[in-house]
Amino acid sequence: MPELPEVEALKDFLDEHLVGQEIVRVLPVAISVLKTYDPPVTAMESRTVTAVGRHGKFLDVDADGLHLVAHLARAGWLHWKDQLPSGAPRPGKGPLALRLALATGAGFDLTEAGTQKRLAVYVVTDPAQVPGVARLGPDPLAEDFDVSRFAALLSGERRQLKGALRDQSLIAGIGNAYSDEILHAAKMSPFKLAADLTEDETRGLYAALRDTLTQAVERSRGVAAGRLKAEKKSGLRVHGRTGEACPVCGDTIREVSFSDSSLQYCPTCQTGGKTLADRRMSRLLR
Template sequence: MPELPEVNALVEFLDQEIAGAVVAGVELASFAVLKTFDPPVTSLSGLTVSGVSRHGKFIDIDVDGIHVVVHLAKAGWLRWTDHLPDTRLKLGASNIAARVRLDRGDGPTVGFDVTEAGTRKGLAMYVVRDPVEVPGIAALGPDPLGPGFELRPLLARRMQVKRLLRDQKIVAGVGNAYSDEILHAARLSPFAIAESLDDAEIVRLEAAVQEILRSAVEEARGKPAAELKDDKRTRMRVHGRAGDTCPVCGDTVLEVVYADSSLQYCPTCQTGGKPLKDRATSKFLK
């Protein structure tokens, strides 16, 4: 799933490529992906892109005051091309959900496809006059890289710290992968209860949030969209690395599997050497 660092890189790339370009058209290959009807997508044609920004994991393309907002969900992605084919998209013909054509006035039509792999569809596109009309944006918690962000007040909840970090209404932009990486850097169990963390643990967690996310943003910056997924995987220390050796202590990275996801952690670094079996049988370890 694209998270804050990858979405931030996509936003910076798009802003550089399309700010000032004129929308030549928006084509839908899946009507289900569009969650709004007013303004219609046809109203975008002929308007100029003012800029591109990010709200948590949402991409916001400002087109003369009308906002095209995209949430890539679990398996969505953005595929850029410097020369789009002239043929129009056909409904349901591929993993392409939508295509945005742009005229920069310097050659062939450029643009991007919004794609989604797999059968479980969660990709969403909105065309709105104000980004806060998108329910997910209206409900977002503070951005961890935003000015004045404070994690400590957000921890006064009786919930697992892993779940807290992933809850977009509490902290915007962090998902499964970076929450694993943050907790590993902070030397905390994913099952630790947020409100029970002591002062030293909170200090480590606050530092880890900033260190992991800022480092990932810098690593992703400037890379082509096609390289961001693989680049993200190579930077993970524990996430997606069950069975590998922890780069910090040399222990084996372990995994907890859920119905539709999983988490990875190092028992030596994070749980005092004790394995976490599953939610039903594991103790909430600090």
């Protein structure tokens, strides 16, 4: 799933390639992709792109005050093409969900792999009209997101850190991968309760959060859209690396599985050598 660093890089890429260009066609190909109908998606056509923004993990293409807002979900991606194929794409069972074409002949496709279709596109006059954007928490890389604000968000949170960091209404833009990376950098168990953090632990977690996301954004900056997935994977230290050696201590990276996802962690760095129970197996054995 694209998270804050990748969406930030896509925003920068589109800002360079879209701003000042006229949109000539926006064509939804998958029935499920378009979540709004008024104004119609065709209202984006014949408008000039004036800005590209990011709200958490949402991309926002502003064309003369009308916004095409997209959330790529777990298996979605954006593919830029300097020259789009001629002719209209045919609706079908393939991954193509939506195509946006410019007057220059360039444009991009939004695609989604797999059978669970969660990629979502909205056409609105204000991004806050998108429910997911309206309920977003603060952006963790915003200048005013300081350690005191972070501490206030976690205060009273009787949830495990893993879940708290992934909650978009608490903090925007962090998903499964970077929550693992942040907790590994902070040397904290994903199951530690947010409300139990000491002042020093809160400062340490805040520093890990800012450093991890900032470094990921810097790695992604200037990378072409088609290479961002590979760049993200190459920069991850624990997420998706079950069975490999921890780059810090050399211990074996472990995994805890859930119904539709999993987390990775290092026992030596994060849990005092303790192996965390696999929640999926725990439920089966009840």
